[in-house]
Amino acid sequence: MDTQVTNEHDRQEHYLNVDYGIRSWLLTRDHKRIALLYLGSITFMFFLGGIFALVIRLELLTPAGDIVGADTYNKLFTMHGVIMIFFFLIPSIPAVLGNFLVPLMIGARDLAFPRINLASWYIYSLGALFGLWAVFTGGVDTGWTFYAPYSTTASYTKVVPTIVGAFLVGFSSIFTGLNFIVTIHRMRAPGLTWFRLPLFIWAHYATSVIIILGTPVIAITLGLVAVERVFRIGIFDPALGGDPILFQHLFWFYSHPAVYIMILPSMGIISEVITCFSRKRIFGYSFIAVSSLAIALLGFLVWGHHMFVSGQSVYAALIFSVLSFAVAIPSAVKVFNWTATLYKGSISFEAPMVYALGFIGLFTIGGLTGLFLAALGLDVHVHDTYFVVAHFHYIMVGGAIMGYLAGIHFWWPKITGRLYPETLARIAALIVFLGFNLTFFPQFVLGYLGMPRRYYVYPPEFQVLNVMSTAGATILGVGYLLPMLYLTWSLRWGARAGANPWRATGLEWQTPSPPPTYNFATTPLVTEEPYAYPLREAREY
Amino acid sequence: MLERLGLMPTQASTVSGDVDALYLSLVGLSLVFSLGIAAALAYFAIAYRRRSEAHEAEQIHGSLALELVWSIIPFTIAMGIFIWGASLFVTLKRPPDNALEIFAVGKQWMWKLQHLEGRREINALHIPVGRPVKVTLTSEDVIHSFFVPAFRVKQDAVPGRYSTVWFEATKTGSFHLFCAEYCGTEHSGMIGTVTVMEPDDYQDWLSAEMAGGMAGTAQGDDPLSVAAAGGELFRGLGCHTCHRQTAGALGPSLTELFGSQVSLRGGRTVLADEAYLRESIVDPRAKLVDGYQPVMPTFQGQVSEEGLMQLVAYIKSLAAEQDS
Numbered sequence: 001m002d003t004q005v006t007n008e009h010d011r012q013e014h015y016l017n018v019d020y021g022i023r024s025w026l027l028t029r030d031h032k033r034i035a036l037l038y039l040g041s042i043t044f045m046f047f048l049g050g051i052f053a054l055v056i057r058l059e060l061l062t063p064a065g066d067i068v069g070a071d072t073y074n075k076l077f078t079m080h081g082v083i084m085i086f087f088f089l090i091p092s093i094p095a096v097l098g099n100f101l102v103p104l105m106i107g108a109r110d111l112a113f114p115r116i117n118l119a120s121w122y123i124y125s126l127g128a129l130f131g132l133w134a135v136f137t138g139g140v141d142t143g144w145t146f147y148a149p150y151s152t153t154a155s156y157t158k159v160v161p162t163i164v165g166a167f168l169v170g171f172s173s174i175f176t177g178l179n180f181i182v183t184i185h186r187m188r189a190p191g192l193t194w195f196r197l198p199l200f201i202w203a204h205y206a207t208s209v210i211i212i213l214g215t216p217v218i219a220i221t222l223g224l225v226a227v228e229r230v231f232r233i234g235i236f237d238p239a240l241g242g243d244p245i246l247f248q249h250l251f252w253f254y255s256h257p258a259v260y261i262m263i264l265p266s267m268g269i270i271s272e273v274i275t276c277f278s279r280k281r282i283f284g285y286s287f288i289a290v291s292s293l294a295i296a297l298l299g300f301l302v303w304g305h306h307m308f309v310s311g312q313s314v315y316a317a318l319i320f321s322v323l324s325f326a327v328a329i330p331s332a333v334k335v336f337n338w339t340a341t342l343y344k345g346s347i348s349f350e351a352p353m354v355y356a357l358g359f360i361g362l363f364t365i366g367g368l369t370g371l372f373l374a375a376l377g378l379d380v381h382v383h384d385t386y387f388v389v390a391h392f393h394y395i396m397v398g399g400a401i402m403g404y405l406a407g408i409h410f411w412w413p414k415i416t417g418r419l420y421p422e423t424l425a426r427i428a429a430l431i432v433f434l435g436f437n438l439t440f441f442p443q444f445v446l447g448y449l450g451m452p453r454r455y456y457v458y459p460p461e462f463q464v465l466n467v468m469s470t471a472g473a474t475i476l477g478v479g480y481l482l483p484m485l486y487l488t489w490s491l492r493w494g495a496r497a498g499a500n501p502w503r504a505t506g507l508e509w510q511t512p513s514p515p516p517t518y519n520f521a522t523t524p525l526v527t528e529e530p531y532a533y534p535l536r537e538a539r540e541y
Numbered sequence: 542m543l544e545r546l547g548l549m550p551t552q553a554s555t556v557s558g559d560v561d562a563l564y565l566s567l568v569g570l571s572l573v574f575s576l577g578i579a580a581a582l583a584y585f586a587i588a589y590r591r592r593s594e595a596h597e598a599e600q601i602h603g604s605l606a607l608e609l610v611w612s613i614i615p616f617t618i619a620m621g622i623f624i625w626g627a628s629l630f631v632t633l634k635r636p637p638d639n640a641l642e643i644f645a646v647g648k649q650w651m652w653k654l655q656h657l658e659g660r661r662e663i664n665a666l667h668i669p670v671g672r673p674v675k676v677t678l679t680s681e682d683v684i685h686s687f688f689v690p691a692f693r694v695k696q697d698a699v700p701g702r703y704s705t706v707w708f709e710a711t712k713t714g715s716f717h718l719f720c721a722e723y724c725g726t727e728h729s730g731m732i733g734t735v736t737v738m739e740p741d742d743y744q745d746w747l748s749a750e751m752a753g754g755m756a757g758t759a760q761g762d763d764p765l766s767v768a769a770a771g772g773e774l775f776r777g778l779g780c781h782t783c784h785r786q787t788a789g790a791l792g793p794s795l796t797e798l799f800g801s802q803v804s805l806r807g808g809r810t811v812l813a814d815e816a817y818l819r820e821s822i823v824d825p826r827a828k829l830v831d832g833y834q835p836v837m838p839t840f841q842g843q844v845s846e847e848g849l850m851q852l853v854a855y856i857k858s859l860a861a862e863q864d865s
Contacts (some may be wrong), residue, residue: 149682239701280598342581
């Protein structure tokens with residue numbers, strides 16, 4: 001870039017330099033600024049949850065209890081789970097990248113309800129404050145699953161504040177989901193028909209449907225736990241006339257679909273990144289789009305596979321098992337289509353692409369090991385062991401977080417107007433991939449050997465695999481710290497990004513980086529399908 | 542070999558080989574699929590890497606035939622695995638009729654087990670090799686889970702209800718018993734040992750003199766059998782004053798109850814199994830027997846879970862006496 005462009009860039013007004021005051025951030029209704037507020041909040045929560053994970057792994061380095069006590073350990077894995085799931089993963093991609101990109105990708109000036117969008121961040125923050133209050137005034141030890149009657153009767157920790165926190169962030173998700181659904185229905189640019197929508201939008205649409213239908217159920221369930229705990233009204237505790245299995249049904253009715261809230265947006269990112277860096281149309285567009293909806297619908301019908309050994313009837317178990325196998329198919333279809341997209345492409349390997357390729361590999365392993373857990377007779381043995389821990393980390397960390405990092409790098413130039421350091425980013429992506437596999441692959445073996453999850457001390461024969469896992473976790477920690485550092489560095493010293501540094505299709509690349517407050521100088525007109533590579537003209541702004 | 546490499550646990554029950562076969566088949570299938578995907582990714586990444594800025598991709602929209610192939614084939618395989626897993630599960634869920642009965646109560650943080658003949662153990666279970674064993678599980682407080690990796694079996698012990706798990710050991714030796722459902726501070730300390738013995742050794746062990754205070758409700762040398770202890774409890778609680786065989790008794794007779802179909806008020810019938818008996822003791826008004834008034838008080842909180850299991854065993858023994 002020559003100096004002329006740089007000067008022009010500095011003069012240009014965009015959403016970041018339009019106003020610098022604190023009020024302009026805290027009272028903003030700009031979806032892009034709200035996305036950045038979320039980015040700050042969830043990054044803080046991610047590193048807090050990550051510190052807990054590291055202490056857990058250090059504790060498990062030896063079979064005996066060494067650095068923390070049993071109660072502290074139980075609180076650590078609980079707070080790691082609660083923070084990572086409710087305060088990081090569920091809001092991560094939708095509230096940051098979705099918030100930033102949904103209006104840009106469909107050619108809209110903002111989301112349909114900018115004030116509700118801002119309110120959602122405040123509600124999230126209030127929920128996060130409750131969560132942090134619980135963490136810093138003694139913690140909570142129920143496991144992120146809050147199983148009754150332990151959570152309602154036996155735990156002497158900060159269960160209610162944690163529940164209030166999770167309850168509140170649920171509402172912030174609902175606000176975001178509602179906003180996306182209305183925006184995608186009503187505010188698409190002229191010519192942007194449903195089957196011209198980027199797959200990122202399809203994924204967010206499906207996610208929003210799950211959020212709106214599922215989140216009220218977890219809110220009610222957690223509310224009932226609080227009611228039983230505080231007022232001793234028998235709902236789940238059999239000593240009070242309740243039924244503990246009822247809790248599990250209600251909890252997993254939301255919490256299984258919640259897995260798809262975490263992974264679908266990530267899948268949307270992968271579709272954008274793969275097409276861009278192979279400069280090729282997506283293979284099987286409509287199959288990928290419709291498979292997102294299929295996952296959203298089928299995902300609501302499989303919650304009982306978390307309860308195969310809880311004592312539900314054999315018939316219920318059979319039905320939940322067969323449906324769980326069925327939900328694997330749309331996910332497999334996506335993987336096959338992404339792979340086929342590379343065929344005869346023009347492929348380059350910038351950091352987002354490295355993350356995306358890593359995502360495909362790790363998500364494939366995560367998905368295949370899901371079949372082990374859906375197979376009834378086998379699940380009996382591996383249920384509640386480290387096999388399950390490894391499986392869901394492959395989906396939620398190997399899948400969701402790899403996708404999130406792919407997306408953060410891919411759209412970083414658009415969000416900040418700066419390029420990140422490419423070589424460092426590629427190295428970080430490889431470190432994350434290697435560290436992740438070293439951390440979690442041994443846990444599959446540990447689980448099949450029979451090591452139960454949530455064990456503070458364990459029999460000595462499990463030590464070697466635990467040492468491998470802990471070694472991997474430290475590498476993974478470095479892999480996550482690096483982007484934090486170089487992305488921050490790039491804010492000031494990164495090279496200026498043009499409007500479209502990747503030569504990608506998509507409306508978000510047809511406006512300057514960073515975009516102006518209302519996104520587009522004139523509403524774009526869409527005349528072709530998405531991913532219409534090769535890009536016919538590289539327009540500069 | 543996988544066992545010696547430390548990649549698989551010992552196979553010590555009749556089902557462990559079957560579970561491992563399914564596991565290894567799935568491992569094989571996963572290797573085929575994931576290595577296939579990885580090979581395709583690697584090949585495409587190398588063959589179609591961008592050699593110059595002028596290198597254009599060949600635009601392909603998709604292929605209905607391929608979409609069908611890669612939906613239908615995985616679906617068919619998935620259904621095959623479903624059927625395999627389901628048939629194994631049904632086996633795991635159906636204890637054989639001749640199974641030895643053990644009663645187990647989980648509590649924070651120990652397993653309390655009792656043999657039908659009365660011998661009790663804590664965090665230890667002795668069983669004979671080559672004989673099916675059925676464990677009836679419940680919990681005194683929160684949910685626990687009875688897990689023996691060497692047997693490939695697991696079942697939650699849920700407060701307020703009974704569940705069962707069965708296994709037949711094929712190997713003598715000592716194996717881990719774990720609690721697999723998180724239950725609080727000492728969850729990872731809620732572990733024990735399953736000792737599998739030759740049948741003769743088991744008989745000797747069973748009749749061996751007990752350590753003081755471990756024996757049933759009796760004070761003597763020989764422990765009372767579970768059913769006999771239940772009988773003592775039955776009389777001690779005064780159950781027999783209403784549950785008599787004479788006409789006009791306040792409560793229904795229990796002699797032929799277990800295993801029968803009971804007619805309830807409102808025309809429904811219910812199978813008199815362990816869960817029904819337990820419920821009728823702690824919540825007598827939940828299922829009222831046709832022709833009787835709701836006069837029985839609840840015994841919720843007055844009888845321990847072990848006492849309830851003894852009462853149930855006693856009522857079962859009454860029916861068994863009638864049969865023979």
